[in-house]
Amino acid sequence: MNALDSSIQIWLLHILPSSGLFVHAAGVVAEFYLFKGLVPLAILWAIWFKEGSTLSYRREMVVAIVLSALLAFAVGRLLALILPFRLRPMYSPSFVSILPDASHASNHLRLWSSFPSDHAALWMSVAVGIFLVWRWIGVLAILHCLLLICLPRVYVGLHYPSDVVAGALIGTAVVILMTRDPIRTQFAPRIVNSMQRRPGTAAMLAFLFFFELATMFDEPRLLAIALHKIIQGIGERP
Numbered sequence: 001m002n003a004l005d006s007s008i009q010i011w012l013l014h015i016l017p018s019s020g021l022f023v024h025a026a027g028v029v030a031e032f033y034l035f036k037g038l039v040p041l042a043i044l045w046a047i048w049f050k051e052g053s054t055l056s057y058r059r060e061m062v063v064a065i066v067l068s069a070l071l072a073f074a075v076g077r078l079l080a081l082i083l084p085f086r087l088r089p090m091y092s093p094s095f096v097s098i099l100p101d102a103s104h105a106s107n108h109l110r111l112w113s114s115f116p117s118d119h120a121a122l123w124m125s126v127a128v129g130i131f132l133v134w135r136w137i138g139v140l141a142i143l144h145c146l147l148l149i150c151l152p153r154v155y156v157g158l159h160y161p162s163d164v165v166a167g168a169l170i171g172t173a174v175v176i177l178m179t180r181d182p183i184r185t186q187f188a189p190r191i192v193n194s195m196q197r198r199p200g201t202a203a204m205l206a207f208l209f210f211f212e213l214a215t216m217f218d219e220p221r222l223l224a225i226a227l228h229k230i231i232q233g234i235g236e237r238p
Contacts, residue, residue: 008161009089009154016155030152036119037214040126040141045210047133058133060188061179065129067187068175069213072125075174076118076167086114090157117159120167122216123149125175132179 029035048062091110127145131138150164177183195202212220 005160005162012151012155012161026152026155029148030156030158033214035148037123037126037216039144040123040130041210041214043130043134043137043141044126047130056189056192059192060184061129061133063188063191064179064184065126065133065175066209066213068129068178069122069125069171071178072171072174073118073122073216075170076116076121079116079170080113080118083113083115086160086163088112088114088158089160114159115163115166116170117150117153117163117167119153119216120145120150120159120164121171121174122213123171124168125171128172129175129179132175 044062044065047058050058052058088110123145124142127138127141129138130141145168150159150168153159154161154164195206
């Protein structure tokens with residue numbers, strides 16, 4: 001951990017309240033889906049159905065934003081796997097004594113590298129994408145990502161400041177690239193046209209996909225881990 005990360009982390013812990021109620025609230029905000037992706041994804045639905053002369057463009061942008069979020073999440077996970085492992089601050093001996101509630105942290109993330117933050121990558125890509133379509137709502141979406149997704153995760157020790165900064169930069173770069181006209185027009189119009197031809201099927205699949213995106217594919221990931229353990233167990237049998 002570099003000196004800048006350390007100084008920012010300690011500064012945040014000193015300026016923010018440390019009461020039990022605030023610590024509990026920060027943990028709830030960091031973990032509850034309601035405070036993470038539910039609101040930004042609902043805004044994308046509003047953009048999709050909002051009437052106006054730019055309807056086709058806005059629907060293409062929604063498709064591009066959603067795919068950007070998925071790609072940013074995948075890039076974040078891939079980098080976490082291939083880059084040198086970084087222990088989360090809540091498990092670091094240097095921070096256990098000063099991080100609020102670190103002593104009660106569960107061990108399920110101990111083997112997951114901290115850098116970069118896939119939460120920041122995914123939700124910043126959505127927030128910046130909203131900004132590209134709907135400026136003032138997009139500003140609120142970016143503030144939502146910073147204050148209700150990134151900051152609580154640093155405060156409770158899930159990430160270092162540089163983890164969320166790197167994730168946010170990944171999400172921003174991916175969505176800006178994917179929504180550019182030369183790239184977006186290569187795939188988004190065909191997806192939009194296909195959805196409009198079969199609105200019932202499209203709505204069903206979109207609901208399921210948005211649910212998994214809002215929960216950051218927690219259940220499929222748990223299922224994959226369980227299957228991996230089962231296959232590994234079978235392979236180890238004499």
